[in-house]
Amino acid sequence: MVVGAGIAGLCVALAAAPRPVLLVSRSRGPAGTASAMAQGGIAAAVGEGDEPVFHAADTLVAGACHNHVGAVLDLALAAPDAIDWLLSLGVPFDRDDEGHLSLGREGGHDRARIVHAGGDGTGRELMQVLVAAVESAAHVQWLSGRALQGIGLCAGGRVAGVRISDEAGRSDVISTPDLVMATGGIGALFDTTTNPEGADGAGLALALAAGADGRDLEFIQWHPTAFALPSGRHLPLVTEALRGAGATLVGDDGAALMPGTHPLADLAPRDVVARRIWRHRRAGGRTWLDARRLDDAAWRQFPGVLATCAAAGIDPRQQPIPVTPAVHFHMGGIAVDDAGASTLPGLHAVGEVACSGVHGANRLASNSLLEGVVCGNALGARLRGGSDAGARVRRWVDAGPPAPAAARETLSALLTDALGPLRSGAALSAGIDAIRADAALAGSWQGRLALRLLAPALARACSLGAHFRVDSGAAGNIRHGIETAAYGEIA
Template structure:
């Protein structure tokens, strides 16, 4: 194994959260190393985000109202302090990104154009080019990173393990660069490894994101918070692609409607019926498909001929599949879209393990609770990413790293079996029998292929879903449809490989 010493923080991940952290750490004078398995702008969820960034940007809105909507969507598990820190920084974060060159849509007076999305009480989602926010915002951040002399980027390095000293402090990581393993020691490690959508057969996220950062943090002793809460987007475009293209929620905000094959409304005829929280809409889509009625997003009247310039990404995805959304409803399905649970972290990214930070989708800061409010994820990535960068810049490191156990990879065929089972049994609707079958499959795959990080991530989700005997937010149990009066977090620590125990 090759070894290298980096005198500064190591950031694992090249999405909006990781790069925001890198910029802020460099601004504080730290020398930053960013490692990512793909070139910047590739294979990260930030670049795929369509809707935009939620923030209080108009006279009709406020940070307090934004926080209230976030807490309502989160079904009792949103942490108020973290949420208020997030929403209070909304305008500042959007303006920071705009100053970097993010071309947010503007009105004639120069203000931010905002749109309405589900469960927001007012229009507050800042957009770019209709549905191109993620890539445009991240492109501006990438340009700033490439211009920063204190930031070095390795775009061919995949995380394989975390290095700890004898006190348990994280002091670096092992990455794979081609067929070589490299151990990097650093003053601290920031995980910005994204979500776990690649564990599901039906997903809107890059398939390479399999929750491996979550799993390796758990192995290092970090507390894992609420891993059972996975958000399923109700309008993934069902045209047989993996990952599935996304039809942004902003389409429904502009009046597009969900219908079945007979043209009947899925959620009712009221104008705002399709703007309920995502878990409610996802279950309606799932039920219509399960019943054989089909599910479609009808934007012919609401968008029609404006599709090519109002929603160019969705229009292009449809046309590539031989579907013209101006004249035909779009077939849709509910697909894994965002992991609300993750590595327990505060608003500065600090986890329960010294020297280890987590930001973005792999982190669980408490701002999403059981059901993420639409377009809060890009805001969280940039806002808390910057805070983590400022915090990690002050870290001074620890002792010598102990030997690192490198996680094996799961073979492609076994991963396909796991993904199919995760969608079937840990998807929109769950029950005990399905989850027990899923856990049995994980046991079998682990016995054949070893304790891979992806299998551990799947186990964390499945076991927590089995243990939560209620329905709340994105977690729906057909055998426990009630919502308990008291909202309780799931807190998990890894006792030993492949074994879970509740945190004290």
């Protein structure tokens, strides 16, 4: 059984053939998935003069060298073949006038190596192709409108079954010896996020409650440029490929924000840019992305941004775009080994809900779709030869009751304050105390998951990657001893 139908889950389902697969998801098709909303492309060393080792080096530096080096090398080496596989399925990657793949550059990359489809609609284009492939696959049965409610364990502690419910609240129990979590991220727990409503951490919470280990749960990436709508939690993304094309971040006075903060200025890694904007906004300033210098040819790469701006009455060719940091990606998750297996026998994880260590303390731009494809295919292939004979369920585990609506609002504000781009021991301790003192939160699965996020953030007293402690003294370059002119953070 595969739970979650983003790119990672769909790739697992396809690669597991001919073994029967039951695919369970809240929605059917591209809608409602973070994958479909991805404006960035797929990073791969396919350009002239580029090599997987250069891609791996950028991944390690962006991740503050907290990464699992072997996983990074495997991902970078597999990237060109992943692009070829997607091309074979019919993904319409963008090409230049000579017919070569058109490559863009994003923050943290030392060169252009981002492959796009439909400009800033890469996630949507990939999802359409993969959804069609899964729907025509005879070995996959797709149950949409369902949510995972519980995990059944056999006498030996291995996964033996699941309990799922439909939109009317009716439950079904299904036996399975292999459960794949592909349930996405945690952004919906916060005040502002680029994630969809379903990215609420429910899959992660259930896996942890069932006894699976977590890893790197404190590392949460804030994307620096979400569209700053006057209200609303789920904000449209303004792709950083705009900055790769020449757009700049400015304040109300039009002065550029990034010079003097980092040698790469607007193309600094995401955590650096997010912190600069966060400080500026906390000081009372607004932040804008000025893309007015882009010509018509450049704008043809960003139909999604143009549509988002038009819906808000903004023409970004004539006006700067209001932007704000928002929770974008969780580097931590269910701890998995190189094969995608968790510490709970029979439970596997892939995509954002998993943590193999490949992203380290801060994900490099456009490595997430790549991870979904590469790791999804590898996990599906590994599970292809498994036995469908399951043991009997002896014990059921669920994550706990949901928090009431008012308590969820309290929790989202608390997490935003404590686990933002700038963190302090005082705010983290206050968040833990507030949850424990609130019975509605402390007993809920959201509250329990929040404590699992806050505890390692409090314990990690020094800054590392996306985890930046303002109370850890003069940080200087926080990238774990990496002293390079390209990546040393100045402020």
